[in-house]
Amino acid sequence: MAKAPKMTMATQLVLRAFLADPAIELYGTEIGGAAGLMSGTVHPILARLEAAGWVESRWEDVDPQVAGRPARRYYRITGEGAQQARAELARVPRPQPGRLAPHPEPGLP
Numbered sequence: 001m002a003k004a005p006k007m008t009m010a011t012q013l014v015l016r017a018f019l020a021d022p023a024i025e026l027y028g029t030e031i032g033g034a035a036g037l038m039s040g041t042v043h044p045i046l047a048r049l050e051a052a053g054w055v056e057s058r059w060e061d062v063d064p065q066v067a068g069r070p071a072r073r074y075y076r077i078t079g080e081g082a083q084q085a086r087a088e089l090a091r092v093p094r095p096q097p098g099r100l101a102p103h104p105e106p107g108l109p
Contacts, residue, residue: 002053003052008045010041011048012092014045014046014049015077016035018075018076018082018085020034022077027075028072053080054077054081054084055075055081056075056076058074059071
């Protein structure tokens with residue numbers, strides 16, 4: 001297995017979205033909604049998690065013309081990924097979506 005991904009707050013939120021129900025597959029928009037993140041943030045994280053072996057993906061088998069939309073790429077956390085994610089998340093403070101640390105006011109330490 002590759003090196004563990006950096007546990008940024010955004011990565012933690014994505015992992016928690018997967019761990020809410022590790023048995024189901026999610027596509028990018030669902031993951032972003034559950035994590036409170038935009039697609040441009042979610043997809044690079046998914047690529048890193050997949051490279052680390054924590055997540056696997058597959059393309060939906062659908063005819064885009066019949067479905068009226070492009071095929072979706074579904075992601076699911078692996079058994080090893082879930083185990084590693086739980087261990088890593090236990091070491092870091094739990095992030096709050098949309099609640100990043102405020103910038104200090106000028107002149108304050």
